[in-house]
Amino acid sequence: MSASSKLPPFDPADPLGIDDLLEPEDLAVRDTVRSWAADRVLPHIAEWYESGELPAVRELARELGSIGALGMSLTGYGCAGATAVQYGLACLELEAADSGIRSLVSVQGSLAMYAIWKFGSEEQKQRWLPGMAAGETIGCFGLTEPDHGSDPAGMRTYAKRDGSDWVLNGRKMWITNGSVAGVAVVWAQTDDGIRGFAVPTDAPGFSAPEIRHKWSLRASVTSELVMDEVRLPQDAVLPGVTGLKGPLSCLSHARYGIVWGAMGAARSSFEAALDYARTREQFGKPIGGFQLTQAKLADMALELHKGILLAHHLGRRMDAGTLRPEQVSFGKLNNVREAIEICRTARTILGANGISLEYPVMRHATNLESVLTYEGTVEMHQLVLGKALTGLDAFR
Incomplete structure (x- = not known):
């Protein structure tokens, strides 16, 4: 560096100059999500947190879909096809508003949508992913159980064959988005190993009572999933994977x-x-x-x-x-x-x-x-x- 070169000023908001590592497209994604959160979340989040509710969850989901934040790192089916860094920047901005908002997006995109995108049939992808990317359909991800958190291999939820159908029984716990979801990706033991199922939440025998009295993630929908003799067709199983x-x-x-x-x-x-x-x-x-x-x-x-x-x-x-x-x-x-x-x-x-x-x-x-x-x-x-x-x- 020559003696005449001038160093950039020290920026307390970016003391290491990390923004210099970002491309213009990265900055545009970050600024879009930051602006949305400032307009739609920050003015209300203290009230939502104090009341222990996320009253506008479906409206927020549609808005998040409109800015491409749902399943944003996935490709096709209405997804944005963003880079991993862009998705990460979006997560940072969403959680700067509130962890509950970021959880809504993470469960929708990185768990429910990703499972269908990665392991689902083409029919399942066409059925669920476009609506989920748009925020018209909310998804949840059922893995954790009341007695099995860190050890999911011990899950008790079980799906058995009955002719060409599957019959699903069990419970899942601490499920983000559960009570507002239109589809639940549920993992269950079967005679052939652990399998995933795309379960329409209006299926008879399926219920998702909301969990109250939380002192954390209060501005987030958290539920239990209850499957009581839920009958599913063969095409509900995710065909692309078996096991944990x-x-x-x-x-x-x-x-x-x-x-x-x-x-x-x-x-x-x-x-x-x-x-x-x-x-x-x-x-x-x-x-x-x-x-x-x-x-x-x-x-x-x-x-x-x-x-x-x-x-x-x-x-x-x-x-x-x-x-x-x-x-x-x-x-x-x-x-x-x-x-x-x-x-x-x-x-x-x-x-x-x-x-x-x-x-x-x-x-x-x-x-x-x-x-x-x-x-x-x-x-x-x-x-x-x-x-x-x-x-x-x-x-x-």
Whole structure:
């Protein structure tokens, strides 16, 4: 660099210049989703969270479909065919608004739609995916059971053949979108191994009671799925996979979105703390002028932008077809854990105001407690990495 060259100014919102890694199309996707969230979610999210409801879920789904955010990394059937990095940027912006909104999109696109797109028949794809991409049909993903979360191989939901039909019985728990879904992708034991089924939610014997009394993900529809002698035709089974590799590959796709999304919640909390530190005065000056507060802000910025860099790196690997599941575990474990710590530190800067819904910090912190658990607990991702590092399986 010549002596006359001028360095770009330091940007507190992008201290590492990560935006320089993004293409114009990436920035356009990010800005579109950010603008939508600012207009349609942020003015209402505190009220939705406090009431424990997402009252406009179907309307929001259609709007998300109209901007191409549903199944956006899939191709065909009305899907946007976006890159993995673009999908990640969308997840970050959605979770900066609220984890519940990002969960709506993740379950729709990375779990329910992805399962049908990857393992479904052409007839199933034509039947379900266009409406799901448009947000006209909401999907859910039934894997977790009341007694089987981290060990899905032990699931008790069972599908048995009856002539040319299947009869499905069982229960699934903690299912995002369940009570508003038009189709449920349900995984069940069969005589031939674990299979996936595209279940119309108006099928006799299917019900999805909503789970209430949550202190996390309150602005999100969470349900139990109950299958009581649900009779399905042969063409309801997803023909492209048998065994746990089916649902686990869907989970890996969803976990990738969480790697980005958690940094959205962290960014929102960091920005709230930074703005507060610049304006809140104690002892005659803004608290951002005190060394301890600056140390907190510096450490928060460090972990936030390291996490975004990690997400970006994993996105490029996914786009190149070289992303391994263990690398997704690396990202999910690190970024969610650091995001929670950023939210907790932000809360200390805001003091008592940090627990108020006038600020986003406590809402993000409590939401992230759920994100820390779903799509693989901390312990499960530690064991995935431990096995990859040592070659020894410690799951049992």
